Amino acid sequence: MKRTIALLTDFGLRDNYLGVMKGVIVKINPSVNLIDISHSITSHNVREGAFLLLKSYKYFPKNTIFLCLVDPGVGSERKVLILKTKNYFLIGPDNGVLTLAAQEEGIEKIINCTNTKFFLESISSTFHGRDIFAPLAAHLSKGVDLNEFGEPLKNKDIKKITLPFPKKIKGKIQAKIIYLDKFGNIITNIKKSDLKNSSKFKATLNKKTIKKIYNCYQEAEDNQPFFIEGSFGYLEISLKNKSAKDFFSLADNYEKYTLRVTLK
Amino acid sequence: MKRTIALLTDFGLRDNYLGVMKGVIVKINPSVNLIDISHSITSHNVREGAFLLLKSYKYFPKNTIFLCLVDPGVGSERKVLILKTKNYFLIGPDNGVLTLAAQEEGIEKIINCTNTKFFLESISSTFHGRDIFAPLAAHLSKGVDLNEFGEPLKNKDIKKITLPFPKKIKGKIQAKIIYLDKFGNIITNIKKSDLKNSSKFKATLNKKTIKKIYNCYQEAEDNQPFFIEGSFGYLEISLKNKSAKDFFSLADNYEKYTLRVTLK
Amino acid sequence: MKRTIALLTDFGLRDNYLGVMKGVIVKINPSVNLIDISHSITSHNVREGAFLLLKSYKYFPKNTIFLCLVDPGVGSERKVLILKTKNYFLIGPDNGVLTLAAQEEGIEKIINCTNTKFFLESISSTFHGRDIFAPLAAHLSKGVDLNEFGEPLKNKDIKKITLPFPKKIKGKIQAKIIYLDKFGNIITNIKKSDLKNSSKFKATLNKKTIKKIYNCYQEAEDNQPFFIEGSFGYLEISLKNKSAKDFFSLADNYEKYTLRVTLK
Numbered sequence: 001m002k003r004t005i006a007l008l009t010d011f012g013l014r015d016n017y018l019g020v021m022k023g024v025i026v027k028i029n030p031s032v033n034l035i036d037i038s039h040s041i042t043s044h045n046v047r048e049g050a051f052l053l054l055k056s057y058k059y060f061p062k063n064t065i066f067l068c069l070v071d072p073g074v075g076s077e078r079k080v081l082i083l084k085t086k087n088y089f090l091i092g093p094d095n096g097v098l099t100l101a102a103q104e105e106g107i108e109k110i111i112n113c114t115n116t117k118f119f120l121e122s123i124s125s126t127f128h129g130r131d132i133f134a135p136l137a138a139h140l141s142k143g144v145d146l147n148e149f150g151e152p153l154k155n156k157d158i159k160k161i162t163l164p165f166p167k168k169i170k171g172k173i174q175a176k177i178i179y180l181d182k183f184g185n186i187i188t189n190i191k192k193s194d195l196k197n198s199s200k201f202k203a204t205l206n207k208k209t210i211k212k213i214y215n216c217y218q219e220a221e222d223n224q225p226f227f228i229e230g231s232f233g234y235l236e237i238s239l240k241n242k243s244a245k246d247f248f249s250l251a252d253n254y255e256k257y258t259l260r261v262t263l264k
Numbered sequence: 265m266k267r268t269i270a271l272l273t274d275f276g277l278r279d280n281y282l283g284v285m286k287g288v289i290v291k292i293n294p295s296v297n298l299i300d301i302s303h304s305i306t307s308h309n310v311r312e313g314a315f316l317l318l319k320s321y322k323y324f325p326k327n328t329i330f331l332c333l334v335d336p337g338v339g340s341e342r343k344v345l346i347l348k349t350k351n352y353f354l355i356g357p358d359n360g361v362l363t364l365a366a367q368e369e370g371i372e373k374i375i376n377c378t379n380t381k382f383f384l385e386s387i388s389s390t391f392h393g394r395d396i397f398a399p400l401a402a403h404l405s406k407g408v409d410l411n412e413f414g415e416p417l418k419n420k421d422i423k424k425i426t427l428p429f430p431k432k433i434k435g436k437i438q439a440k441i442i443y444l445d446k447f448g449n450i451i452t453n454i455k456k457s458d459l460k461n462s463s464k465f466k467a468t469l470n471k472k473t474i475k476k477i478y479n480c481y482q483e484a485e486d487n488q489p490f491f492i493e494g495s496f497g498y499l500e501i502s503l504k505n506k507s508a509k510d511f512f513s514l515a516d517n518y519e520k521y522t523l524r525v526t527l528k
Numbered sequence: 529m530k531r532t533i534a535l536l537t538d539f540g541l542r543d544n545y546l547g548v549m550k551g552v553i554v555k556i557n558p559s560v561n562l563i564d565i566s567h568s569i570t571s572h573n574v575r576e577g578a579f580l581l582l583k584s585y586k587y588f589p590k591n592t593i594f595l596c597l598v599d600p601g602v603g604s605e606r607k608v609l610i611l612k613t614k615n616y617f618l619i620g621p622d623n624g625v626l627t628l629a630a631q632e633e634g635i636e637k638i639i640n641c642t643n644t645k646f647f648l649e650s651i652s653s654t655f656h657g658r659d660i661f662a663p664l665a666a667h668l669s670k671g672v673d674l675n676e677f678g679e680p681l682k683n684k685d686i687k688k689i690t691l692p693f694p695k696k697i698k699g700k701i702q703a704k705i706i707y708l709d710k711f712g713n714i715i716t717n718i719k720k721s722d723l724k725n726s727s728k729f730k731a732t733l734n735k736k737t738i739k740k741i742y743n744c745y746q747e748a749e750d751n752q753p754f755f756i757e758g759s760f761g762y763l764e765i766s767l768k769n770k771s772a773k774d775f776f777s778l779a780d781n782y783e784k785y786t787l788r789v790t791l792k
Contacts, residue, residue, distance in 0.1 A: 004287075013564075014566065014568040016580045019563060019564055019565030023587040023588035023592070026589055027588060030530050035290065036277075038283055039277070040277060040278040056284050064287070072745070075746065076745075125743055125756070125757065130759065182275065182307075215339065219340075228389070228390060229390075230388070231388040231394065268554055304542040323552050324554070328551070445543045445545075446543050447540075479653055480603025481603060481604075493652070493653065494652070494654050495652040
């Protein structure tokens with residue numbers, strides 16, 4: 001069966017970087033299925049990449065190879081990893097970008113890819129996506145045994161990252177924003193159950209308030225922000241047919257805001 | 265022969281939404297051809313989506329499945345449709361997004377997709393693209409019989425939309441803008457024949473005038489706007505190697521402008 | 529083996545232009561591999577397209593067909609070319625966009641594509657990508673003999689372009705910018721060897737100075753611009769985890785700037 005390689009990077013779609021990586025892959029394995037998850041991760045934001053991988057992987061076919069490149073340490077001594085999980089293979093730099101997904105799935109093997117015979121002949125110091133990661137993914141998709149790529153590492157030897165947890169104190173919740181999507185939906189780190197299924201709460205974000213929770217966008221009134229259980233599994237702040245990001249005047253570096261919820 | 269699924273949405277390319285939908289599709293049918301028509305439809309603009317589908321479908325192979333998601337009513341009671349036309353299959357919400365193309369092609373069958381066995385197990389209220397539409401398209405591409413997806417509907421039972429028609433009164437035409445493209449070309453709703461093949465006319469848009477019509481961009485003078493018969497089949501307002509949208513200072517919500525043409 | 533068609537255009541991803549071209553291609557050859565190099569070339573910038581093709585082609589499989597459309601002369605009498613090089617086929621307008629790559633690879637044959645039987649039946653004057661170039665690429669990918677597409681041309685009969693060369697006078701270099709990437713890296717037209725492997729130099733660009741050269745981003749200090757040998761093979765001006773384009777306040781029309789380097 002045709003193997004899928006899914007690509008998730010902060011490379012953007014302006015340059016030829018992504019296309020060249022795909023060229024490298026099909027030159028090695030012409031019969032692979034290439035699927036783009038996103039290439040618009042905020043430049044160098046490892047946590048955002050890890051979050052999108054976490055919320056994407058399980059929708060893909062068993063044995064999909066995920067190539068995840070948010071790599072501010074390119075060219076330095078940071079390791080190049082393949083993580084074998086229960087159902088998938090994750091390839092990326094050792095900076096935590098793979099670990100939210102891998103830990104949810106269960107890590108079965110970690111390989112530190114040191115065998116240069118699977119790299120391109122000439123290695124630049126700025127574009128390991130092309131020179132190292134793309135050829136690794138292509139060779140793996142052709143069935144090369146994991147152990148050929150390098151030596152195994154232990155779980156404790158790789159870098160981990162975490163998502164921010166909401167702080168809960170006496171009916172009050174301090175939450176964070178973990179993603180802003182294209183429609184201007186604000187993805188928080190609290191779940192519907194955190195509100196104890198109550199509709200009695202008051203929430204504030206950047207000096208504006210949210211007072212309602214709805215089950216679908218159409219239930220909402222115009223120009224009134226509301227919570228809705230979104231497709232990432234978290235509560236999102238939305239407006240009907242409008243951008244909540246604009247309504248709350250949020251800047252792009254969304255990680256700095258705190259959402260304060262008081263349960264009544 | 266390999267089946268094509270063509271995707272047209274307002275999901276953008278920033279998030280993982282589109283990639284996850286593709287993951288869902290290849291998990292069900294790994295040997296499908298996925299082609300992106302556009303994912304940059306103005307958020308929630310059903311008419312714009314319907315227009316781009318109308319101007320795209322006939323270039324695709326017979327039996328292509330078009331998955332068209334501009335769906336401000338996601339999570340509400342709006343129906344999920346498959347339209348079988350003479351040569352194609354169109355899948356989308358019942359808000360008119362499919363109907364400009366379907367009516368031009370001729371509708372042969374309409375299915376109201378109620379059979380949940382073709383959906384993902386867990387259905388969110390905000391992302392039916394992933395949970396309902398993508399699996400439907402994938403199962404259809406594998407040859408599942410149309411009648412298995414739900415019950416047939418009559419043509420009168422689905423929502424229609426229309427493109428604005430130009431108003432013509434005594435040698436004057438009031439036209440509208442139906443699309444702005446990446447190059448800044450302004451696509452109008454009048455045809456070359458509406459000018460009676462005359463080059464004698466005066467047209468105004470947002471307080472500026474168009475006096476010329478050319479057969480190709482190279483015939484034009486610099487910095488002078490002109491009409492040209494564009495690839496959508498309508499007259500477009502263009503500038504040589506420049507953005508007409510910028511020249512006429514048009515805002516993004518192009519639907520509000522009126523183009524006034526006086527034939528001489 | 530499955531044939532690859534790689535696409536490089538200034539069409540952007542907003543409109544349906546690219547998707548329709550792909551529809552045209554798979555309608556003629558459903559089993560082709562379509563790979564996007566970039567569609568974000570600055571509108572009408574032939575030199576930028578030629579540069580990205582030059583820096584991409586060799587990473588693709590032998591016999592890949594490159595479809596390169598930056599075509600401000602669409603609809604005029606400019607020729608439609610297929611260039612056969614040692615390992616590849618390049619298709620595009622006769623404005624030089626193909627020639628940087630083709631001359632590096634070595635041109636073996638040039639065909640002036642005049643045989644309209646390989647075009648779509650109806651030819652617009654604004655979208656030859658859809659009506660002429662896409663069907664040509666698809667037919668070529670199915671194995672149609674080159675000579676069937678039209679008559680051969682000589683190398684001297686096609687339009688060439690060049691990249692700007694740095695001017696070197698007595699230990700001083702006047703260099704130009706040849707690309708700005710998504711991360712804000714500034715790609716210059718000088719090579720590491722032009723600095724004579726010395727770290728003793730002073731460079732100025734738009735009234736700010738660059739004093740350092742590093743081997744990888746991680747070596748650099750925060751907020752200090754530096755040279756690094758980039759993946760295009762030229763020296764790039766970068767900042768650690770920041771946009772050098774923003775730091776140097778560069779406008780999008782990067783071709784107007786001069787970088788002055790004094791070797792010490």
